Amino acid sequence: MADSRTFSATYRRIYAAVRLVPAGRVATYGDIAALAGLPGQARLVGYALHALPPHSTVPWHRIINARGGLSLERSGPGGGLAQRFLLESEGVAFEASGRVPLARYRYAPRRSHARAPR
DNA sequence: CATTTGACATCTT
DNA sequence: TAAGATGCCAAAT
Numbered sequence: 001m002a003d004s005r006t007f008s009a010t011y012r013r014i015y016a017a018v019r020l021v022p023a024g025r026v027a028t029y030g031d032i033a034a035l036a037g038l039p040g041q042a043r044l045v046g047y048a049l050h051a052l053p054p055h056s057t058v059p060w061h062r063i064i065n066a067r068g069g070l071s072l073e074r075s076g077p078g079g080g081l082a083q084r085f086l087l088e089s090e091g092v093a094f095e096a097s098g099r100v101p102l103a104r105y106r107y108a109p110r111r112s113h114a115r116a117p118r
Numbered sequence: 119c120a121t122t123t124g125a126c127a128t129c130t131t
Numbered sequence: 132t133a134a135g136a137t138g139c140c141a142a143a144t
Binding site: 028029030033040041042043045046047048049052060063064065066072073074075076079080083 | 123124125126127128
């Protein structure tokens with residue numbers, strides 16, 4: 001667990017949503033935020049995962065950005081390698097461009113090919 | 119208590 | 132396609 005008492009209820013919601021993602025599947029920060037009941041708070045998801053203790057059982061590696069890329073790479077070089085390895089271990093294949101085909105592995109797919117109405 | 123910062127997403131130029 | 136700007140929230144300083 002992610003030291004539930006150390007984190008806010010909001011974070012706990014996020015962690016719970018992340019745990020809903022089955023192995024071999026990925027989800028975007030936005031999806032997790034929506035699952036956690038915090039639509040639009042994708043940023044909080046990323047921050048929550050960053051604050052996640054190493055001993056937690058939360059499958060943080062299954063959370064990627066909307067481009068299908070690993071956000072860890074963006075923050076620090078080499079950081080995404082571990083995440084990529086974990087995902088590949090679960091059967092997630094990466095494209096040559098280094099991205100994950102969301103259309104295939106994305107969990108809780110919303111508007112697969114359409115954009116959100118405004 | 120106020121300011122800064124951060125594993126993002128989405129729109130606009 | 133790329134780059135810049137904005138919104139949102141919590142934790143750290």
